[in-house]
Amino acid sequence: MNTLPYFDPALMIALPLLAAFLIPLLKRASERIPKFVPLLILGFNLYESIALLPHSLQKPIVVIIAAWQPPLGINLTIGPLGNILALIISLVGFVVAVYNIKFVLEEPGEKYYMLFLLMITGATGMVLTGDLFNLFVFLEITSISAYALTAFIRDRNGAEAAFKYLLIGSISSTMILLGIALIYASTGTLNMADIAQKIGQVDSRITLAALILMIVGFGVESEIFPLNGWAPDAYSQAPTPVGAVFGGIVVKAGVYGLARVIYTIFSFQGVFHFILIMGIITLLMAEMSALRQKQIKRMLAFSSIGQMGLVLIALGLATQNAVAGGLFQMFNHALIKPLLFLSAGYLVYYSGSKDIGDLDGMGKIKPVTSFFFAFGAFALMGLPPLNGFWSKLIIISETVKSGYIVLAALALTGSIIEAVYYLRVVGRLYFKSPEEHVKTKYVHASAVVAMSILAGLALFAGLFPDVILHYLQPAARELMDKTQYIQAVIAIK
Amino acid sequence: MRKVFAMLFLAIIGFYLFNTFALIPFGKNKMNADVAASYLNSGVQKTGAVNIVTSIVVNYRGFDTLGEVTVLFLAATGMGALLFRKKPMQRSRQNASVIVKTGARILFPLIIILGVYVFVHGHLTPGGGFQGGAIIASGFLLMFMSYRTYKVNHKVLSLFETFAGTSFVLLGLFGLIWGTSFLANILPFGEANTLFSAGIIPLIYIAVGIKVGSELTAVLDTMLKTVK
């Protein structure tokens, strides 16, 4: 692995953009080409992020763009954290792209692939960039494509969901922009490492306001409790693969932004408690809301919010192990939630209804898809030997260790609620007798391949958590100790 | 009720925001010597463009601009996707008056030329790709408004779009191949304050201009088509 050659990491963003721009042209050549473009490009990204990993673990790779040193130009700072998230994003993106091959789409197909590719590129950019404003730009790329994709199925609910998403999203981006304005006004720089270095000299009232604005801004994307009104709607109305990408990628990028802001840029200690409390509230509210959800995708969306709550708890604990656990949870969730969405998408497609009540007996009719759904549900509940077990274990362990026993108990209560509603769905899949006429087509091979990859990885991560944690620990260290991050960037200067 | 709530909370937010921003001195020089001042001090030598804003937009922070172009592209694509119809709707608007029509026909080429001028001289004068593109699009808007049956060739538009977007990225990639990094300025700077200066900056701005122009035009066209 150490010897894998790698290309300039800027290509991880440049190539997808190039490809996205070229798709209309390629479509002229053949209607079928566009659907393979994301596959190819994300495959490249996947390879690239794997090849980079050994190097970024040593020390953050600083990639200069336009030949300008950090504070002047924009640079990509690929630390372990960014690299691992990029790996997750590319991986999930790749898998979903595999799934996309046979996904039944409405016209105009090529636009779907363009938006899809750009959404993932935006997320990749977010986790790689070392520049605050650039982060904002990539956030906008992600969210604008997400708005468009939410409404991609041109039905009435899709537009409604997209509008809500857009409404909240643009308010949040305003907040971020205001925060950036404050930071720029007080430090005169936009490079994150540079800001982190200079922020100490700034009046804390300014930084506090900037922090609040940033928390609200990124909080919308990372689905913190009162800011997540858009999420259930968007998840449930978007096309299935997009829902999967929301859960697997977009949220992760949002959380990355949040983590970067609270850990690297600012250094307020109280904010961690705040994040901790928001995490538990988010978790509980989401699980409670999911409990009696009638629509399966809405339920998954709430569950996704709940999982993010768990990640926030881990981030709020602010110990290295906890953060590693949180990252592990993000990794797991990035594998499992797409798996659930993809399988649920097929189930919905076959039953012809989004209601959980109409999924009765799908276990008999669609054993493979149902199996994957059940597998995902089990993994998400944290049952050994699947991956969710370890991340939950670590997070709870650290919570108790930090003395928040009640909090741990509440988080576990959330887990129990989660188990209840997932089991109800799984129960319906397997226990109820099927309704008579449902379409009985076989699942497409591409979907099976996609889901198998995710499930296989989930199992692998569950059996060998140390392999994953080996990479996550440096990432957690990067967050906990920002000097390394700053040094890497300053050294270039 | 909702209004009261909204006002109350907005007042709180406004109060705190204002208090915070009041800490930032208005109209004072708060430039960071390493960043903003450095742009002003050495920007002309190092990029060859006299318009520092342009040099920042296109070169120093060229990556942002690439993202920005992408955002616009996304908007256009998203609109195209959301307003997609197999059969375009027939427009049922009235023709504008003769004066408008004639005026528009005269103005249209001028506007296009102005737009081209603005983005070609982006590194010299205020303005640039976005502005130029917007001007071009406004020219097309004028034509759309004036003529009921005015049509743009979508294929050509998207060809322009693709070509421009691709060439932006390719220019960046050339920087990677022949220079040191992505988007590096590989061409000679030439003499500052002349048209052929500043290396790839004008080229990128031209690409941006074309792209913005065609994309905004496409956006306008798409939106107009949906209105009955």
Next chain:
Amino acid sequence: MPFVGAAVGLTYMGIGRKIIARVQHRYGPPIFQNIVDVLKLYSKKTAITHGVMFHLAPNLAITGTISTLMFIPILSGDYPIRLFSFQGDLLLIMYIMVFGCLAMALGAGQSGNPNSAIGVSRGLTQMLGYEIPFVIALVILMVQNNTTSLLDIIAAQNTVARWNIFHSPFAFIAAMFAFLGMMGNKPFDVPIAPAEIASGPPSEFGGKYLALMQTNRGMFAFVKLVLYTDLFLGGAATFVALLVKTFALYLVQLFVGIVNPRFRTEQSMTFFWKWPSVIGLIGLVLVLL
């Protein structure tokens, strides 16, 4: 010894019938009528069976009773008859007593007569009732003497004053209530209840089976009487003393039965849980203090 036990038990029953009759101003059967009946049944040549369990039940029942007898010291004087009682203790006796009952119940079960099953069901229910005061009494004795061995308990009652009937009267009272239930005479004859369910469990048995069961019944009565004598009356040094003491105990339960009508099943069960148990618990508390 088993035969002696059976003979004694059956004779007591005969005396009991006679006494009841006299109380009710009847003449009553001869005292040895029961023994005669059993002998007559033994001499019957034919019998019908309903199956294996039906066939085995009387055998097993009598096995259980004899086994119980084997662990109870009968005489404790200079010429003791202790049988195997040093090989087992009170806990063993409590449980092995059930062996025969279970066998009977199984046999009754296979007879296929619903009345038998109803009888067994009632009997078990009532047993649950009287076991409670019985157990409380036993626990008092065991804790008081700090032993579970029946021999030790007898040994502890070496003088009349130390007889448990005087030494721990509450235990005795509780145990006597239980004894009433155990003997199954009125008012606690719900399992048999001749007027309701045609004598219940043994209703299908006849001939040699019935003979065996009657033998068993007599023997079992004797076992219980001896057990109570050992527990509360300081055992018996001689055979005469044994007869006197056991007969006295027998009379007590008989007189109670004569003057009381039959309980309903659940009444009898809950009756035992009330006063007898409370009395026992009072005794228990006293012991602990």
Next chain:
Amino acid sequence: MIYYIGAFSLILIGIYAVLVKRNLIKIVIGLSLVDAGVHLLLIAIGYIKDKTAPIFSNPSLSAGDMVDPVPQALVLTAIVIGVAVTALALTIVIRLYDHHKTLNINKIRELKW
């Protein structure tokens, strides 16, 4: 200073419109107002009294005479993003109107709970 106040007024008015107005178009206008306010704020931050635009078109100009160029560059980007968002918002409004035949946001709430 008045620029700050103006900018904040725009932002708050915009958000107020977003929160209170029932008409989708007005909400979108509110969003645009917010954008405009933020852009104004950014420019105001970069403003230095008595300085000129950062273009060296005239050789007599020196670096010391110019305002901060960075906010201007940022605003350029932000404007484009704002345009894109507005365009997309209007598109979605069009779709909503197609389906619901109304622009009242209170009547468009099928996805809830």
Next chain:
Amino acid sequence: MKPVALVLLILFGSSILSYTLGKVHSLIENTIALIALLWAGTVFAMQYGVSDTFSFSMAGFDIVWRISILSWFFGMMAFIIGLGVVIYSMAFMKDKERIGYYCFALCITIAGTIGIVVSADLISFFFFWEIMTWSSFLMVIYYRYEAQKAGIKYFVMSLIGAYSMLLAIFLIYSHTHSTRFDVLTVMWENFSSGLQIALLSLFFVGFGVKAAIMPLHTWAPDAYRISPSPFTAFFSGILSKMGIFGLILLFYVFSAGSLAAHFVTVNGVALPGYLLAWFGALTALIATIIAIVQDDAKRLLAYSSVAQLGYIALGIGLSSSLGLAGAMFHAVNHTIFKVMLFMAVGAVIYRTGTYKFSELGGLITRMPYTFFVVLLGIITLAGIPPLSGFVGKWMLYEALLQQKMVFLAIVTFAASTAAFLYCYRLIFTIFLGQRPERFDHIKEVPWSMRAPMLLLSLLTIYLGMYPYHLIDLIGKVESTLFGIVPVDMSQSVLFSRMGSVNTLTVMNIVGVVFVLVFVLFNTLYKRSRKVVLKDIHTSGEVPGPHINLHYAVDFYQPFSRGVSAILKRSADRLYAAIGENLENLFDLMRYIYTGNGQTYAMYVVIFLALLFVFSQWLV
């Protein structure tokens, strides 16, 4: 490879193999499971006394696996019963659907069980605990259409238990920075009393759910009833013992005798143990009473299991050598007889397709072997000498009386007596009485189902005669536990400070007397005349074909009238009500998502405003 790791590898591997290869031929699954169990069991059995240890680190936690004698004790139980269940399943599950699924879940459950017993650290203990939970959940839902509610109830309650255990584990971890048992043993006495109380109660919930101690038992009857019969046997026999295993760990390994220093002692027993004993005793009594009124063989046995586990918990709580020995002996007994009974009931279901008492009857002539097994089973269950059930109960009572816990003793005696009622009901309503006509032509079950039951029956007879070997083993186990002096027993004589019983004498007397009586009786008299069952004394009337002569419905009606006060209250219904109300409450939370985008935007604004107001908290 370390034997302990090998054992786990074989078991987990076999589960996957049997599932995948099972697709090829349906016979393969069982064969693989059988071979794997034999192989792993042999490897495991050979580790007796070796204390084979295997440790590594996983996800930052120390993982230690060790085959201690305690592990060996419980592990061998699991292997033997597992083997029996697999053999039994061969015939039982034949021609049923999804055998691969069945074997997969069975193998993984056994593997999880073995994993639990070999774990010497809390994390792997929890890991295998969860594996066991979900795999047994898979088994509970095997009959998919009916099982949902029971399955979810089982799973949720297990999760509640597991999570409270998890909290306890991490509380320990945060104090000791280690999850190894040996470290914990040393460190426990340094814990403050408050922490100890928290740990004990959390662990109690965790283990109590699995051991079905009241009031945490409500899952058991439903889950037992609904799962496939062979698995029910394993469920009751082994899985519930894991809760017991956990309690033993808690009281004799974790807290390691230091409880007495921190808590008030009652009758020489530290308060936690005393409370556990009371929980156990009350569980035994109440569950027995409920068992009596069941109209369903499996539910009856399920409640009976709950009750018997109560006795075992009681013994553990006594914290004395004899009490623990009694508990462990009774645990073995319970495993044996409950597996026998569940298998027998399974056999009845296999042939008749029902386990409702009211539909069965008179099967003794059709299924004599099964009857015999049930007979021995209930004798053992009721604790009637000369079978092994008596030995365990005797030890428990002696321990109770020794420690002067008279009230506990009385409650336990009462429960034990009440057990006769359901025992009789079980055997009578299924095997005795009148047989419904539709069962006139059923046959005895195949030998592969008979064999495990009969072998276990022999075991109860053997243990009833010679309990010594088992007691000796228990003594060895006890000597490895902290603070416990092993019981010492000689060959066939059980003795305590208060009394003694010679089991061999008892067996001999009963045997000799029976043989004498039987021989005498059968030689003196000619053979009896066999008549049909319908030929009964009915006061001269001839019973018509439609007259119900089988008394099975509402068998203990007077009894249930008598105890109606107890039966009226049900923890199950209480939980259901709590769950329902909680769910309604949770449901209200959903309504903050009003569906109006503006409201959501308002939330953002309010959130921001509040953050500003309370901004000082963020510093």
